[in-house]
Amino acid sequence: MNANAQAHVLEVENLSKHFPVQRGLLRRTVAQVQAVDGVNFFIKPGETLCLVGESGCGKSTVGKLILRFIEPTGGRITLGGVDVTRLNQGEMRQYRRNAQMVFQDPYASLNPRLTAGTIVAEPLENFETMGAGEREGRVAAVLERVGLRAEAMRRYPFEFSGGQRQRLGIARALAVNPRLIIADEPVSALDVSVQAQVLNLLMDLQDEFKLTYLFISHDLGVVEHIGHRIAVMYLGKIVEIAPKEGLFEYPLHPYTQALIDAAPLPDPRAKRQRLVIEGDVPSPINPPSGCRFHTRCPFAFARCKTEEPAMRETAPQRFVACHLREDGNMGALARPA
Numbered sequence: 001m002n003a004n005a006q007a008h009v010l011e012v013e014n015l016s017k018h019f020p021v022q023r024g025l026l027r028r029t030v031a032q033v034q035a036v037d038g039v040n041f042f043i044k045p046g047e048t049l050c051l052v053g054e055s056g057c058g059k060s061t062v063g064k065l066i067l068r069f070i071e072p073t074g075g076r077i078t079l080g081g082v083d084v085t086r087l088n089q090g091e092m093r094q095y096r097r098n099a100q101m102v103f104q105d106p107y108a109s110l111n112p113r114l115t116a117g118t119i120v121a122e123p124l125e126n127f128e129t130m131g132a133g134e135r136e137g138r139v140a141a142v143l144e145r146v147g148l149r150a151e152a153m154r155r156y157p158f159e160f161s162g163g164q165r166q167r168l169g170i171a172r173a174l175a176v177n178p179r180l181i182i183a184d185e186p187v188s189a190l191d192v193s194v195q196a197q198v199l200n201l202l203m204d205l206q207d208e209f210k211l212t213y214l215f216i217s218h219d220l221g222v223v224e225h226i227g228h229r230i231a232v233m234y235l236g237k238i239v240e241i242a243p244k245e246g247l248f249e250y251p252l253h254p255y256t257q258a259l260i261d262a263a264p265l266p267d268p269r270a271k272r273q274r275l276v277i278e279g280d281v282p283s284p285i286n287p288p289s290g291c292r293f294h295t296r297c298p299f300a301f302a303r304c305k306t307e308e309p310a311m312r313e314t315a316p317q318r319f320v321a322c323h324l325r326e327d328g329n330m331g332a333l334a335r336p337a
Contacts, residue, residue, distance in 0.1 A: 008044055009179055011042040015072055018034050034236050035284055039062060039075070039236075039238055048228045050226070051063075051233060052259070057234055060185070063182045100123070100174075101182045102170055102181060104188055106169045107165055110157040121139050152168075162189060169186075174209070177209070213226075237321070239293065241311075255277070257333050288305075290308055307323070309323050
């Protein structure tokens, strides 16, 4: 842990999760799916760190590991100076008050048999000591703060629109005043017109309650709107971390450049040079040696195939794992003509 660890709400060190592949009648383990492999990052108070990458890169697994919905294979998770990976089941109860999650599918994550008021009150019943009247008042206040009327307490999830259900999920996470909220693709299931409303709500809540977010998404347009720093993930590893402005203006890793180039432009008539990556993402059961991106990278050379690049700070707050960026090399990546 570095010297600034005490200033970080969350710190993740060498986090890994390998899922066994079992076959045969005896269910023997024949391989390991390296879903997350040696991930490191931190989040400062009041900051939004966005974790982006293609589907299957392991970003949602990172969120579940931080909350210990699944147990890590290795590494350490520190929240507010407490090593979460060492907590027993009873101690995890208090931890989960400090770390809440907003899920991708607001309907699937809400109990259809419970009213909105009961859904938001559940974490208060688990973590707070208060009377029924005070609890009802808190629920009404939280619902109103996320843009739902107090009368919504008596309605069921199916009676809400998709955007309203996600507001309900945000209210549930917000109810116990957590230190960290993990938002896993929270707007990907919503209409585009509703996405901006929910994103603006999250940003307003962050300013008002000094919230800290880990925002998981595959949509670069979304993270450009809400993020402060961005961590780019590929095949179980983080390949670049940078402030939002620097990353979009001057990406350092070829994969980051390709992701940005692949994003659609607002003007359909506009044209630009693109860094195109070819081929499929390798299997996490048998990832490539050396740099995991070398099989698709147009700049790969012999060293990339044998030696895994270390994450280096190449400029203030700019971290990248790429052999091209060693020895202070900050030159722009060459695109095709």
